Amino acid sequence: MADGSTNDTITQPSSKLEQAIRVDLAEGRLAVDRRLPPERELAERYVTTRITLREALSHLEMDGLIYRENRRGWFVSDRRLVYNPLWRTDFQRMTREQNRQASTELIEAVSAIAPEAICALLEQPVGTEFWRIRRRRRVDGRLVVFVEHHLNKTVFSDILEQDLTGSLTNLYREKYALEYGDVSFEINPISLTGMPATELRCSDGTFGLQIVRVNRDQSGLILDCDVEYWRHDAVSIRIDTRDGPG
Amino acid sequence: MADGSTNDTITQPSSKLEQAIRVDLAEGRLAVDRRLPPERELAERYVTTRITLREALSHLEMDGLIYRENRRGWFVSDRRLVYNPLWRTDFQRMTREQNRQASTELIEAVSAIAPEAICALLEQPVGTEFWRIRRRRRVDGRLVVFVEHHLNKTVFSDILEQDLTGSLTNLYREKYALEYGDVSFEINPISLTGMPATELRCSDGTFGLQIVRVNRDQSGLILDCDVEYWRHDAVSIRIDTRDGPG
DNA sequence: TCACCTCATTGGTATAGACCAGATGTGTGG
DNA sequence: CCACACATCTGGTCTATACCAATGAGGTGA
Numbered sequence: 001m002a003d004g005s006t007n008d009t010i011t012q013p014s015s016k017l018e019q020a021i022r023v024d025l026a027e028g029r030l031a032v033d034r035r036l037p038p039e040r041e042l043a044e045r046y047v048t049t050r051i052t053l054r055e056a057l058s059h060l061e062m063d064g065l066i067y068r069e070n071r072r073g074w075f076v077s078d079r080r081l082v083y084n085p086l087w088r089t090d091f092q093r094m095t096r097e098q099n100r101q102a103s104t105e106l107i108e109a110v111s112a113i114a115p116e117a118i119c120a121l122l123e124q125p126v127g128t129e130f131w132r133i134r135r136r137r138r139v140d141g142r143l144v145v146f147v148e149h150h151l152n153k154t155v156f157s158d159i160l161e162q163d164l165t166g167s168l169t170n171l172y173r174e175k176y177a178l179e180y181g182d183v184s185f186e187i188n189p190i191s192l193t194g195m196p197a198t199e200l201r202c203s204d205g206t207f208g209l210q211i212v213r214v215n216r217d218q219s220g221l222i223l224d225c226d227v228e229y230w231r232h233d234a235v236s237i238r239i240d241t242r243d244g245p246g
Numbered sequence: 247m248a249d250g251s252t253n254d255t256i257t258q259p260s261s262k263l264e265q266a267i268r269v270d271l272a273e274g275r276l277a278v279d280r281r282l283p284p285e286r287e288l289a290e291r292y293v294t295t296r297i298t299l300r301e302a303l304s305h306l307e308m309d310g311l312i313y314r315e316n317r318r319g320w321f322v323s324d325r326r327l328v329y330n331p332l333w334r335t336d337f338q339r340m341t342r343e344q345n346r347q348a349s350t351e352l353i354e355a356v357s358a359i360a361p362e363a364i365c366a367l368l369e370q371p372v373g374t375e376f377w378r379i380r381r382r383r384r385v386d387g388r389l390v391v392f393v394e395h396h397l398n399k400t401v402f403s404d405i406l407e408q409d410l411t412g413s414l415t416n417l418y419r420e421k422y423a424l425e426y427g428d429v430s431f432e433i434n435p436i437s438l439t440g441m442p443a444t445e446l447r448c449s450d451g452t453f454g455l456q457i458v459r460v461n462r463d464q465s466g467l468i469l470d471c472d473v474e475y476w477r478h479d480a481v482s483i484r485i486d487t488r489d490g491p492g
Numbered sequence: 493t494c495a496c497c498t499c500a501t502t503g504g505t506a507t508a509g510a511c512c513a514g515a516t517g518t519g520t521g522g
Numbered sequence: 523c524c525a526c527a528c529a530t531c532t533g534g535t536c537t538a539t540a541c542c543a544a545t546g547a548g549g550t551g552a
Contacts, residue, residue, distance in 0.1 A: 015505080038532060049507055051297070054533090059451045062437035071514045071533045080434070086487065184486035188326070189435055189455055189478035191308035203534075205305045207453055209435055232435040239485075240430035241332065261535080284502060295537055300503090317503045317544045449504075 017046055018056040025065060025076065036066065036074040062207065064233035069143075070203045080236040081139055084243070085187075085211055088180045090167030091137060100139050104165045107134040107199060114150050121214050121225050122150060131159055133168075136199050144234035146196045151224040168224075178217045185213040187237065196229035207232045263292055264302040271311060271322065282312065282320040308453065310479035315389075316449045326482040327385055330489070331433075331457055334426040336413030337383060346385050350411045353380040353445060360396050367460050367471050368396060377405055379414075382445050390480035392445045397470040414470075424463045431459040433483065442475035453478045 021042075024030045036042065043053045057074060060066045068074045082098060095102035112132040119126050131151040136143055149168065151159060155176070162171055172178040192200065192208040200208075211228040267288075270276045282288065289299045303320060306312045314320045328344060341348035358378040365372050377397040382389055395414065397405060401422070408417055418424040438446065438454040448454075457474040 040532090049509090050533095051508090052506055055505075059437065062451055062453055063439075064436065068533075069515095071531095072516090073532060086485070182487045184488065185484070187433065187483035189453065189481075190310065191305065193309075205308055207308055207435065235435075237433035238431070239332070241428045242430065286502085295539090296503095297538090298536055301535075314503080317501095318546090319502065 015056060015059075017048060017052065018059050020046060021056055021060060022065070025060075031076045034076045036076070038073065061233075067231060067233055068203060068206075069201045070197075072201070075142075077233045078140055078142065081144065081234055082236050082238050084239055085185045085213055085237065086183055086239060087243075088169050088183070088215075090169045092167060095139055101141070103138045103141075105136050105138075106164050107136060109133045109160050109164050111153065118150050118225060118227075121212070122152070122222050129153060131156060133164055134195075134199075135164070139234065142234070143200045144231050146199045146229045147226055149224055149226045152222065155221070155223060172223065178223065180223075181216045181218040181220060183213060183215055185211055187211050189232070190229075192229055192231075200229065200231060202231065209235060209237075261302060261305075263294060263298065264305050266292060267302055267306060268311070271306075277322045280322045282322070284319065307479075313477060313479055314449060314452075315447045316443075318447070321388075323479045324386055324388065327390065327480060328484050329481050330485055331431045331459060331483065332429055332485060333489075334415050334429070334461075336415045338413060341385055347387070349384045349387075351382050351384075352410050353382060355379045355406050355410050357399065364396050364471060364473075367458070368398070368468050375399060377402060379410055380441075380445075381410070385480065388480070389446045390477050392442045392475045393472055395470055395472045398468065401467070401469060418469065424469060426469075427462045427464040427466060429459060429461055431457055433457050435478070436475075438475055438477075446475065446477060448477065455481060455483075 021030065030036055037045070039050050039053055039057070042057075043050045046053065057066065057068075061068065064077055064080075066074050067077050081095065081100065083094070087094075089097075091104065092102050110132055111129050113127055114122070114124075114130045114132070116126050118130070119128050122128070122130070124130075131149070131153055133149040133151065134147070135149075136146045138144060155178075159171070162175060169180070172180075188210045190208055190210045192202055192206045193204050196208065197204050197206060200206075202208075209228075209230040209232050211230065212225070213228070214225045215223045217223055267276065276282055283291070285296050285299060285303075288303075289296045292299065303312065303314075307314065310323055310326075312320050313323050327341065327346060329340070333340075335343075337350065338348050356378055357375050359373055360368070360370075360376045360378070362372050364376070365374050368374075368376070370376075377395070377399055379395040379397065380393070381395075382392045384390060401424075405417070405421075408421060415426070418426070434456045436454055436456045438448055438452045439450050442454065443450050443452060446452075446454075455474075455476040455478050457476065458471070459474070460471045461469045463469055
């Protein structure tokens with residue numbers, strides 16, 4: 001589709017500095033191995049101050065051209081991953097189909113009382129315990145999403161004994177003979193703070209996309225809920241009713 | 247659902263200044279009639295510089311608590327409008343159901359050659375002319391979205407004679423006896439620049455959500471495509487497969 | 493009455509320099 | 523070989539000041 005490019009007829013660039021960086025980036029004069037030089041060096045190169053430079057970099061960051069890792073530096077963004085939250089294909093397969101390389105890291109898998117909002121979503125009384133699984137995923141090496149799953153403990157009594165770095169979708173099907181049914185989700189543009197920011201190694205307040213999803217099985221039973229925090233420039237949501245619910 | 251609140255267990259605030267402003271906002275000590283005092287005044291009040299203050303305000307802006315209008319000032323954000331891009335209910339009705347007040351302003355309605363990307367989406371040769379309708383919409387008085395429609399000129403030969411500040415959905419049904427069929431759309435977090443920024447009166451580079459949608463009728467004929475540019479803090483996307491395609 | 497102009501107000505951008513804090517790599521000592 | 527401490531590199535935050543540019547209110551003149 002339109003691929004999120006902002007070089008439309010109706011969108012225009014802004015400052016000269018920003019434009020200069022944009023050109024240098026496009027022609028590959030700036031980044032070495034997808035990494036930009038330090039801010040101090042860039043400020044010197046463009047004969048400006050760090051503050052002004054950082055303004056420009058922030059704009060390019062919001063535009064999705066570059067991103068930063070907290071106190072580590074600036075990097076060039078790759079193309080967005082196309083994501084359909086209605087499809088329940090596992091992450092590995094989804095990325096493979098787009099010729100990308102995915103990996104998943106398990107952060108924790110524990111039993112915990114879910115926050116009120118989560119209990120409500122899962123239609124359980126406030127204070128109910130769920131399995132809480134926190135993971136983060138990379139695409140082509142880059143950290144792109146932090147996910148927090150809350151699973152029904154009754155349905156998945158022994159899930160902690162499984163390999164949780166793989167696809168939960170596959171586990172559901174293979175170990176518990178569950179197929180997905182209805183899905184509901186919510187997408188909110190938010191700023192990443194706290195654990196999502198830490199885990200994604202982005203500085204506090206970086207822009208992101210929160211996707212809250214509630215999954216049911218064929219009979220309508222609520223299986224789990226996952227809250228995803230995406231780096232904003234790493235994803236493009238795409239849905240087509242002709243595809244069916246997948 | 248989770249309503250986009252970032253006061254989860256896993257998200258935390260950041261700097262002291264930011265926190266102070268957050269508290270003052272929450273307790274209504276800051277805004278008069280939803281408008282914040284000038285930056286210079288705020289900087290004095292919190293004993294800091296404008297630069298530092300603006301950093302903090304930007305964070306709160308990304309968090310969706312406040313927003314700015316270009317060179318006009320800072321304002322307190324209202325709650326998000328819940329939006330399901332699969333539903334074809336008209337804007338007026340959608341907002342009314344959420345006890346909000348909507349209005350639409352027509353910017354232009356002309357015949358124009360569509361950009362390549364749009365022609366591709368509409369499955370027409372490059373260089374095809376379409377009706378191009380540009381509008382902007384408000385919710386409770388606030389500018390929240392800029393929309394650019396591209397309509398098939400053959401299907402809607404006399405659409406310029408209609409009232410274009412109302413619902414196109416209703417026009418399609420009432421004047422052209424067309425009902426919506428399949429829909430496909432794409433959501434991209436982007437920065438607002440150029441015309442969308444100007445029309446929404448936000449400063450260049452403000453964060454936004456771009457939604458590109460292609461609409462078909464019952465027989466699969468492509469009717470139109472609309473590109474929406476939302477202010478990021480004004481909308482929450484929500485989809486539930488149990489609702490059906492609406 | 494209305495179009496136009498002027499000017500005060502407001503945010504937007506810029507300079508210059510300093511220090512803080514997390515991330516990393518290096519080297520030392522066990 | 524490994525664990526730990528330290529130096530250094532990086533971005534993150536902050537002070538202080540200045541000027542630019544769009545907005546909007548008020549006044550002026552046709």
